[in-house]
Amino acid sequence: MTIIEKIFGRHAGKQVEPGDYIWTDLNLVTMRDFGGPNVIMEYLENFGEHPVFDKNRVAITFDLHIPARTEQVAQNQKILREFALRQGLRLFDVNTGVGQHIILENGLVKPWDIVVGTDSHMNLLGAVGAAGFGMGTTDIAGALYRGRLWFRVPQTIKVVINGALQRWVTAKDVILLVLKHLKTDGALNKAVEFAGTAMSTMTLAERITIASMVTEMSGDIGFIEPNLNVSQFIKSRVGQDVEAIAADPDAHYEKEYEFSIDGLTPQIACPHLPDKVKSVEDVAGKEVDQVFIGSCTNGRFDDLALAGQILRGKKIAPGMRLIIVPATTEVARQALKAGLYDIFLSSGAVITNPGCALCTTGHAGILAPREVMVSTSNRNFIGKLGKGAHVYLASPATAAATALTGKITDPREVSHGC
């Protein structure tokens, strides 16, 4: 059995196969400041003040429009705060950060869990062997009421990544390479398992980067078998031993892909699709107005530290705006302690409060028509960050190098002596 077949099988209490329709229990139901208010309105309309299925298995996270910047958003956030108060639910307010990262840091997720939420990148929880699914408001309202939802068991495809990364080449470059080949519908309605020699040693931050972009391939979820470091992180947060999770050796995969990353160069997704991937070398020199480092894909401490290595002691290009946003407050404090805030501020960066930041026009820093941004986020759809703006997706290293020169730059070009 593949990992998703095992998780669904355990939760459904029977052996399952791809194509089966099942009901399962849920370990955690989440909603965020976007989508969440609609969930609550739908819940109240249908179930009134009926207590949720289990108040200890619900988490509300604020990560998109934080703190509120319009009256409408303020009103939406109030709906969530008041519901949480009436129902005794855990709420992570505007001072915390990206929801999926917050529930990981707070020990609310472990391998084998099924977690649902109103965020399309909920599936990055596959980085720790948990099944996370982004869903619509009706699903989440039903999940709040009953603690159970229906699923169609997906086929699984396997992506084997072998080899070792060169310096300044990152997990982001690896997943962009995969996207280049699988395209934006390459994992449609499927689970993905990442394996191979390159995967086994990857850190939690790197795994999150990879798992998060399965959404951009239209996949349901991307799993990476947890290694010792990941298990220890989860154990320290959950406060109990972590059960291992892995596919069976004879698991059936619908398709298998193999990539070698020996010699991989920094990659970049060009406007306006995440699979329009080229080598950074091939688009180097393109003028850039703004750089964003952060997001659920690249907002961990390791990501910021990598950018810090390139920015240390240097200034960003004249006219460049560099916006850096830690994924969570925990990450921000780590960065502060490590001296990264000083490096960033000295380089000329703007650092804003932890959250999703520049993934939508809901955040400060959106672009004017025809402006160009290099972003470490996961989507570059047309209009998503300002009408007529052009967004390139790249690693924190490429983003930092680009901020220094004002042009798309291979990090290996500016990293001498770093």
Added chain:
Amino acid sequence: MVVKGRVWRFGDDIDTDQIYPGKYLPLTDKHEMAHHAMEGADRGDEFIRKVKQDDIIVAGRNFGCGSSREHAAVAIKGSGVSLVIAQSFARIFRRNAVNIGLPILELNTVDTIKNGDLLQVDVATGEVTNISQDKVYRAAPVSRLEMEIIKAGGLLQYLKQIKRNEV
């Protein structure tokens, strides 16, 4: 569950912005939302003016791709459309449609169906009769689980009807 209606024919990759343009996202009234169903698609203006109760949408590949907005399925259902047939559906749209009680069917041979054809469809078995062309097609039947939710009128209605230990 048998439905009978006239076909509104659409192409491949009809995304949620064509089904329900983003500028109407702030609307919360389901009747108002229904007036904008398919507004962004080719012939969307005609659809809005002429769509009748029980009409059927027939489309190509990947219907409902794009954003996760549930408005898309809600608006189509509200417009009176009784069924959406497509060669394939995007995952979230398919899930949203079932969850709000909008029947959907996947049919490989949509190409032969023309705009304005009269169809009679048994949603549970997937049998599609094209009365205008005197043809019968076999669509993949909707799963029993999805059918139960659709029949109840949607996920929340279904959950209200059944007891905790029944699913």
